[in-house]
Amino acid sequence: MNVIYVLWLREIKRYLRSRAQIIGSLAQPLLYLLVLGFGFGAVFQQAGQGSYLQFVAPGVIAMGVLFTSIFSGIGLLWDRQFGFLKETLVAPVPRLQIMAGRTLGGATIALIQGSLVLVVCMLVGFRPENWAAVPIALMFMALIAVVFAALGTAIGSTLKDMQGFQLIMNFLIMPIFFLSGALFPLSNLPTALTVATRLDPLAYGVDGLRGAFIGISTMGFGVDISVLAVLSALFLVLGAWAFSRIQL
Amino acid sequence: MIEAQGLSKVFGDPKSDKAVRAVDDVSFTVKGGEIFAFLGPNGAGKTTTIQMLTTLLRPTSGTVRIDGLDPGEKPLEVRKRFGIVFQDPSLDGELTAYENMELHGVLYHVPRKVRAERIELLLKLFELWDRRDSLVKTFSGGMRRRLEISRGLLHTPKILFLDEPTLGLDPQSRNQLWTHVKHLNTTEGVTVFLTTHYMDEAEKAAQRVAIIDHGRIVAQGTADELKQQTGADSLEGAFLKLTGTTIRDERSSAADAMRQMAKMWQGGRR
Numbered sequence: 069m070n071v072i073y074v075l076w077l078r079e080i081k082r083y084l085r086s087r088a089q090i091i092g093s094l095a096q097p098l099l100y101l102l103v104l105g106f107g108f109g110a111v112f113q114q115a116g117q118g119s120y121l122q123f124v125a126p127g128v129i130a131m132g133v134l135f136t137s138i139f140s141g142i143g144l145l146w147d148r149q150f151g152f153l154k155e156t157l158v159a160p161v162p163r164l165q166i167m168a169g170r171t172l173g174g175a176t177i178a179l180i181q182g183s184l185v186l187v188v189c190m191l192v193g194f195r196p197e198n199w200a201a202v203p204i205a206l207m208f209m210a211l212i213a214v215v216f217a218a219l220g221t222a223i224g225s226t227l228k229d230m231q232g233f234q235l236i237m238n239f240l241i242m243p244i245f246f247l248s249g250a251l252f253p254l255s256n257l258p259t260a261l262t263v264a265t266r267l268d269p270l271a272y273g274v275d276g277l278r279g280a281f282i283g284i285s286t287m288g289f290g291v292d293i294s295v296l297a298v299l300s301a302l303f304l305v306l307g308a309w310a311f312s313r314i315q316l
Numbered sequence: 317m318i319e320a321q322g323l324s325k326v327f328g329d330p331k332s333d334k335a336v337r338a339v340d341d342v343s344f345t346v347k348g349g350e351i352f353a354f355l356g357p358n359g360a361g362k363t364t365t366i367q368m369l370t371t372l373l374r375p376t377s378g379t380v381r382i383d384g385l386d387p388g389e390k391p392l393e394v395r396k397r398f399g400i401v402f403q404d405p406s407l408d409g410e411l412t413a414y415e416n417m418e419l420h421g422v423l424y425h426v427p428r429k430v431r432a433e434r435i436e437l438l439l440k441l442f443e444l445w446d447r448r449d450s451l452v453k454t455f456s457g458g459m460r461r462r463l464e465i466s467r468g469l470l471h472t473p474k475i476l477f478l479d480e481p482t483l484g485l486d487p488q489s490r491n492q493l494w495t496h497v498k499h500l501n502t503t504e505g506v507t508v509f510l511t512t513h514y515m516d517e518a519e520k521a522a523q524r525v526a527i528i529d530h531g532r533i534v535a536q537g538t539a540d541e542l543k544q545q546t547g548a549d550s551l552e553g554a555f556l557k558l559t560g561t562t563i564r565d566e567r568s569s570a571a572d573a574m575r576q577m578a579k580m581w582q583g584g585r586r
Contacts, residue, residue, distance in 0.1 A: 074422040082410045085451075151406035158370060159423035160395035 071161045072169040079140065079173025083180070090184070093136065097128045097185045101192055104251065117253065123284075125194040126205075126277035127250025130212060132185035133178045134248075134270055137213045138241060140174030141220015141307070145227055157314065167221060167311040171304070174217035175210065182209040196281045204289075205280035211296040212273035218303035225310035248274045254286045269299050317475060317507045318346040318369060323378035324531075325364050338364040340531035341378070346524075348474070351501055351508040353522035355515070357559055361531040362511040363403060366479050369509070370400055383474055396424065398475040399468030403483065405460055409453030413444055413463050416452060417470060424471035431470075438466035442496060458489035465493065469500060476500075478510040482517060490514070494521050515552035525551065529559045 083090070105121040112120035147153040156166050183206075196202055223236055247261075248270035257265065265271045276292035279285030285292070323342040328335040339361040346352040356362050367373035369380055371391040380387050387394045407416050414435065421431035439445040442462040452460065461481060468476055478497070482490040498521060500506055512518055518525055519539045526536035535542055535558050539551045548554040 070422050070425075074419055078408070078411065078415075078419060081415070082408075085410055150409065151402065151404050152408045153406075154372075154402055155406040155408075155420070156423065158372060158395060158400060159420075160392040160425070161423055162392070 071165045072172065075156070075166060075169025076173040076176065079170060079177060083177040090181070093132070093181065094184060094188055096135070097132045098188055098192075100131065100251075101125065101128050101189060101194075105192070121192070121194055122197075122282050123253070123278075124251060125189040126281045127248070127274050128189065129182050129185045129209065130248065130250055130270060130274045130277055131245055133182035133209050133212045133273075134216055134245060135241070136181040137174055137178035137216040138220040138223075140177060141171065141217050141222070142224040142227070142233065142236070143174070144170070144221060144224030145230060145233070148228075149230075153314070163312045163314075164308050167308050171214075171217045171221050171307060174220065175213035178213035178217060179206070179210050182213070197283055198280075201280040201283075205277055208273055208276035208280060208292070208296070211276075211293070211300060212270065214300045215269055215273070215296060215303055218300065218307040221307035222303065222310040225307070225314050244268055244270050247271065249286075250274050269296070272296050317348040317350070317383055318344075318352075318509060319379075319381040320344050320365075320369070321379045323365065323368060323380060324376050325361075325368060325373065326376045337531050339368070339375075342528065342531070342533050343378075344526050344533065344536060346507060346509060348507055349501070349505045350524060351498070351510070351522045353518035353525045354509065354511045354528065355513075355518055355525060355555060356511075356528035360528045360559075362528060363479060365528070366400075366477055366509070366511065370398060370477060371395055396471065397473055398477055399471065399473035400477040401461075401464045401468050401479065401481050403479040405464070407452045407460055407464060407467075410451065412449050412451055413439065413455070414448040416463065417467055420467045420470050426471050434470055434472070438469055441499075442466045458485050458493075461485060461489065461493065462496075465496070469504075469506070472504065473506065475507045475509060478508065478512075480511055480513065482512060482514060490517065497521065515550070515555055519551040527555060527558050534558050 101121070101124065105124050108124075109120045112118070112123065117123065144153065157163070159166075196205070223240075227233065227236070247265050247268040249265055250270070254262070254265055254271065254275070272287060272292040272295045275285055275287045276289060276296070279289055279292070321343050323339055324337065325339040326335050326337050342361070342365060354362055354365065364373065368375045369382065369387065371387040371394055374388055382394045383397050385394050385397070408419070411419070417435045417439065418431070421435065426434065436445065439448055442465065444459060444463055444466065447455070447459070452463065455463065465478070465481065476497075482493060485493065494517060497508060501508055510518075510522065522539070524537065525539055525542060527534050527542070535545065535554075537545070542551060542554040542558075543549065546554040546557040548557055
């Protein structure tokens with residue numbers, strides 16, 4: 069338990085010490101929020117869908133959680149490059165504990181980052197419709213964080229150098245974000261796009277967040293929670309397996 | 317304390333002619349409390365041997381015993397018994413010196429009270445105590461090396477592996493480092509297995525020396541025995557007589573590239 073805790077704490081400390089990075093990673097969500105939120109606002113309103121800012125804010129929060137958690141997992145690459153990974157791999161502890169500590173640490177900072185984005189959203193004018201549902205929203209943020217931190221660990225364990233990173237970014241992370249319905253409603257889409265969005269894990273997270281914050285859910289809480297919980301378990305196993313196979 | 321019998325490591329398919337025999341039928345014994353130097357040109361198989369001794373790599377054939385235990389069967393037990401300083405750095409630069417030590421202590425299950433005492437003792441010994449709360453990324457090369465060695469000793473290992481610990485250090489830091497290592501060898505009785513390219517260091521620090529070339533041990537004994545055997549007047553002379561004067565860099569990088577290829581095509585199997 070101690071081992072998991074101390075590796076979790078390491079992730080938190082590293083996060084809190086990189087202030088510039090925290091501020092920097094708030095810039096992107098803010099850009100989406102302001103430019104898209106106000107840019108599409110008028111069109112969205114005319115289409116009878118209400119405020120686009122209210123609609124897109126949960127998506128932007130999900131984006132913050134997605135990026136932070138998946139990058140923290142891929143951060144394994146840095147540990148490999150700077151050598152710290154060896155220190156943990158040669159220690160007399162099961163790799164599963166090392167992986168668990170790292171991944172939970174990554175998930176925790178993603179949750180913190182997501183909360184910061186929520187605060188930023190509220191500064192810009194976003195208001196949750198039902199304050200009692202905020203804990204549910206936090207739970208969804210935590211689920212998204214675990215799913216993608218574990219996926220990030222799995223990816224980070226298999227990548228050998230930074231060259232693969234760009235590939236992952238363009239062919240995995242960006243599609244996950246764009247297909248999640250963070251920016252547009254999931255109803256009345258062409259069939260192909262509907263199928264693609266249903267295959268995207270983040271879609272269930274965004275749907276859950278939107279349900280909690282503004283009461284609009286396409287798939288329903290039950291489906292959202294079940295899918296995310298199953299995927300968390302699946303990706304944790306996948307991540308642990310990939311991590312256990314790391315060779316120096 | 318360390319026993320290797322007929323140890324071999326082949327990268328790639330052993331049957332194909334592309335296979336690289338990085339370590340070939342190596343046998344040696346290091347007694348408890350001894351300082352043992354493992355010397356050889358670049359790409360001779362030193363690091364591969366250390367990786368097999370320290371559970372990081374599985375031998376293709378041969379046996380290893382660390383304090384009587386097989387690293388393949390009881391990796392966690394074996395890992396508790398040694399400390400290692402890798403050829404390249406393995407500290408977390410975003411943490412302080414103390415935090416790096418603390419984390420290591422937890423990973424090696426050192427009880428909290430012992431941990432605090434031992435960290436203080438070692439950081440003072442290696443003259444890092446005043447800088448304990450500085451981030452490691454602000455440290456010089458010599459300070460990082462010292463911190464890595466004190467970290468490797470935190471869990472009072474029976475064996476300390478040092479893989480080229482003085483690489484890139486100035487003479488002052490090197491001198492100081494060996495003084496500390498020898499001091500710990502006498503006071504705590506820790507067995508030291510080291511590799512280095514500086515023959516004078518090996519001659520001064522180690523009681524016994526083995527020279528490895530092309531994956532095979534070409535000579536072993538005390539520095540004096542090797543000098544007598546080759547008729548050289550220094551260990552460096554003996555080393556050059558035994559391993560020749562050709563430069564090995566190209567050879568080793570080709571072998572490294574091959575190892576990489578072998579790893580890729582084997583899908584990361586051992």
